[in-house]
Amino acid sequence: MSCKIDYQPAPNLLENRIVLVTGAGDGIGRAAALSYAQHGATVILLGRTIAKLERVYDEIEAAGGPQPAIFPLNFEGATLKDFHDMAETLDKEFGRLDGVLHNAGLLGRITPFEQYNPELWQQVMQVNINGPIWMTQALLPLLQASDDASVIFTSSSVGRKGRAYWGAYSVSKFATEGFVEVLADELDNQSTVRVNSLNPGATRTQMRRTAFPGEDPFTLRTPEDIMPTYLWLMGPDSAGTNGQKLDAQPPRV
Numbered sequence: 001m002s003c004k005i006d007y008q009p010a011p012n013l014l015e016n017r018i019v020l021v022t023g024a025g026d027g028i029g030r031a032a033a034l035s036y037a038q039h040g041a042t043v044i045l046l047g048r049t050i051a052k053l054e055r056v057y058d059e060i061e062a063a064g065g066p067q068p069a070i071f072p073l074n075f076e077g078a079t080l081k082d083f084h085d086m087a088e089t090l091d092k093e094f095g096r097l098d099g100v101l102h103n104a105g106l107l108g109r110i111t112p113f114e115q116y117n118p119e120l121w122q123q124v125m126q127v128n129i130n131g132p133i134w135m136t137q138a139l140l141p142l143l144q145a146s147d148d149a150s151v152i153f154t155s156s157s158v159g160r161k162g163r164a165y166w167g168a169y170s171v172s173k174f175a176t177e178g179f180v181e182v183l184a185d186e187l188d189n190q191s192t193v194r195v196n197s198l199n200p201g202a203t204r205t206q207m208r209r210t211a212f213p214g215e216d217p218f219t220l221r222t223p224e225d226i227m228p229t230y231l232w233l234m235g236p237d238s239a240g241t242n243g244q245k246l247d248a249q250p251p252r253v
């Protein structure tokens, strides 16, 4: 499916919507949290570094957006109980969820598989796929309480075609694509909840700098540049889109 880089969102696109963003303190997640709030959403900022979440909170308030909420959580050590406690807290506070952007991610190491450390492999799988899956299960009743809920899982080009040395990161993104297909098929036609995968494409963030240290970051789009597709997929204009694999920018030539 083509990307929506030219999408022009209505200024109040996400008004009265409650949206959770994981990894909201930095990179693409930070830009999405700010952009969703700018378009009217009450954003729940989830992440592992509280100081970064607080900075995003302050930026949203300073811009006059709806008052956000901070939810500190580290996917590495998070248990099923943490996800269920979280759902209970959000239920008490908001009573429903209109969207989740699963964005938090860990690169691990780019290294030959022969040298891949099994503990690091588990860590990457925990943060990139296992944690988000069980968090989604805990949050489903809150999403089902919405008239129109959008769940977005962040993929990668290496989750659609394997690439040498990308190890657990690539495998976790393939698993993400697979999980989206399974859940979307379950939700098809009988649910107000839709789930899709979104590949941001090469974007100027810390993760990209770590993966490609020799690259000139100024040749890349910024997180702000790719927000049109993030807004389209989170808002009502994408209603009915379920189980699709989207790209946030056209392929680079």
Ligand SMILES: NC(=O)c1ccc[n+]([C@@H]2O[C@H](COP(=O)([O-])OP(=O)(O)OC[C@H]3O[C@@H](n4cnc5c(N)ncnc54)[C@H](OP(=O)(O)O)[C@@H]3O)[C@@H](O)[C@H]2O)c1
Pocket: 022, 023, 024, 025, 026, 027, 028, 029, 046, 047, 048, 049, 052, 073, 074, 075, 076, 102, 103, 104, 105, 106, 127, 154, 155, 156, 157, 199, 200, 201, 202, 203, 204, 205, 206, 207, 208
């Ligand atoms: N940038 C790209 O070119 C690109 C391309 C394809 C896909 N992606 C995907 O896009 C998403 C965002 O990536 P990014 O480039 O914005 O990366 P980033 O700048 O490294 O940001 C990653 C975010 O995830 C959070 N995070 C990492 N481990 C976590 C954990 N254990 N628990 C909770 N939060 C955790 C980080 O928190 P801290 O700030 O506290 O570390 C940070 O906010 C990822 O899923 C990535 O795989 C990015």
